[in-house]
Amino acid sequence: MPAVSREEIFETVKQTLIDALSVEDDEVTEEATLTGDLGAESIDFLDIVFRLEKSFDIKIPQEELISRDVLSNPDYVNDRKLNEVGIKALKEAMPHADLTEFEKDPDIDKISDVFTVATIVRFVETKLAAS
């Protein structure tokens, strides 16, 4: 498969989000968050993952996109907040995500807030590079 440029990946991700979330073209910016800005619910993540798999001909194990292993590990979580060791583990498990904001209030119920359009593009880039 010929190398796909970042711009091409962004355009495909953008179209995927427009289709999956019924949002307008101009709403899908690099910085837009999936849940906050684009109104995605948890079930939409399933739909988006399936659509990305099809568009890019890749496999996306759920664990790779959002590491439930880390987020549900009792050693890493106190009172539904990730401790320091947990944050370190999460950074390793989810290198595509920018956790700067999440670290300030590492509430595991807010993990989906870290997903911006750019996060998804980065994730697909990594997957394509590995395939």
Next chain:
Amino acid sequence: MRWIWIDRFELFEPGVRAVAIKNVSLAEDHIHDHFPGFPIMPTCLMVEGMAQTAGILVGEARNFEEKVILAKVKRAVFHSIVQPGETIRHDARIEQLTESAATTSGRITVGDELVGEVDIVFSHIDQNMSGLEFPEENFVFTEAFMSLLNAFRQRSGERITL
């Protein structure tokens, strides 16, 4: 009234495709309110019929070990109405199937005419809703649904004579 919006399977190719038919009848109460004097099959119930057809297909693909629920109607487009006396055909195909979920595409026809297209995302809820626990028993695939599949499997093709 029973919540079964397909009458029988006409084809069941495990893990791939299922076709179920639904005969629309004036004997059904709902159709008299939709609409008085102009009874037509509600499109939402055709979406449900497709969800039942595709849902059983997805459930069977994992030996009914998963609780398969409709997570999202990805797309539902209808092109024409369906009236009493007509037979609806729900033709569902599995597009993607993983441990946690599945997607299906579906065509609804009456005779040769394409009436609607319904694409669905199903979730295997025990694999997805972390933190929530569901009953051990599979409450999705009730006796009513299983009997539809059993009827298809047991059909010999010959009419039972009296």
